[in-house]
Amino acid sequence: MTTTLEARREAVADHERRATRAVTQYAVGGTWYIGIWYFVVSVVAAVVVITIEVRNGGVGINPAAGPAGSARFFLFVMAILLPLMITPVHLAAGGTRRTLTRGFLRGGAAVGLMFAAVSTLLVVVQPVVLGWLDVPVVGDPFPILTYLGTQVALCIVYVFTGNAIAISYYRFGGWVGTAVLLLLLLPPALAEYATTVGLVTGLPLPSPAVVVVGCAVALAASATALWFMFRDLQVRPRVG
Template sequence: MSAATSVAASPARDTLVREAERRAARRAAGVTVRVVATIGAWYWAIFAVIAVAVVLGTVRWGSGMDQGVVDAQLGGSSRWFVLVLGLIIPATYLRLHVAAGGTRRSMTTGTVRGALVSGLLIGAVTALYLVGERALFGALDLTWAREFGLPVGGYGGIALTVVSEALVAATYYLVGATIAAGYYRLGVVRGSLYILVALVPAALVDLASRTGVTALVLGPESLPDGAAGVLLGLAAGAAAVALAAWLFSAPLRSVPLRPAV
């Protein structure tokens, strides 16, 4: 092959490599979205039935409720099952991904994309649930209020839930993936220490969304109110996703790429 032919073939080869990377990333993202959507649908269906039973039960045998069921769970109930899926899905799929010609970079890209899309789905379902919960409270003459969540009341706050819960779910999924990648690459001892680092984005997104354990400890009232509080929360939530993505990719970069991984 002449030098001219080799130079001409190089751009074509690079194009094929980039297209293969994109296909591998789409496959990795698709796996995440399909599993999270399937399990998430069952989770929210069961959760909604239980929540309605709890509300009706307190009205029938108690004095009613002064906050919603999701709010009683510190403002968001999806993060824990998403964290578990983050622990399982990427680690389980990695071998198939590499065997099919994928790379560490495409695995990282696809996992992050899948986490974001799955987060948006969970955010939308959470907002839809909150609309129904508020309507149920109104039908039962109960006062519906939220202690946790971004500082916007009523349906405006519910609309913001789509974005804030999307950031929470995406971060927690990536935190789970980071923990698994840390153990996979660093071993038991160093992997256990890496958990402390991996949990930093989770604490940050809790503060950003004013939900979860971190928000409970500090108290939502200690955070800024108004438009500044909303913008700060969304920006911090986006930063939490970015940090979680980087912490996931860091140990994955040095995992040997071979089908027997």
């Protein structure tokens, strides 16, 4: 009897591991399937802008703007779309809310790290290219590791928030989902304030403690929101 119970537990655990891995791979692969073209198009657009600046003697370019600073918004959109496509199929096929939650948490963390790394690489490379072309660089220099850290926090928070928003509409319907949307946007708003990335130029910079605490709270809040939305999700979406 003991052997049978242990074998059953092992089978259940193996099923959950495979289901979680499948969701994680779907989240990462689905994001990069479109994401690679996002970066290609963004880089081409940046080249066009640089070319125009070179030919017309423009005022300069900020390396932190453009594709490097907007990756989180692309991730936000993808994070809303992907759960809506896999959730009903995953649950109907025998997956659980727990495997969905774990899969999207791991997938969101993975793509957040990857996109933050690519964005930081663009920030490092672009001033070098601009220097070769004698195009002035605007904006104050900043530590690369600090930029990488803030981008990691922003990207992951936006992914978790997008996932939570998608499932809020799935489980609550249009009216309640829209009301919940306002609450779910608080973590990315906090992360934006804490890092000052994307805010109006001229606002005072927060202290390092505010940045660390703000990002940590935003990450915890967005991950908790994602878990809450998945925890007792029904198979069929609610309409209305």
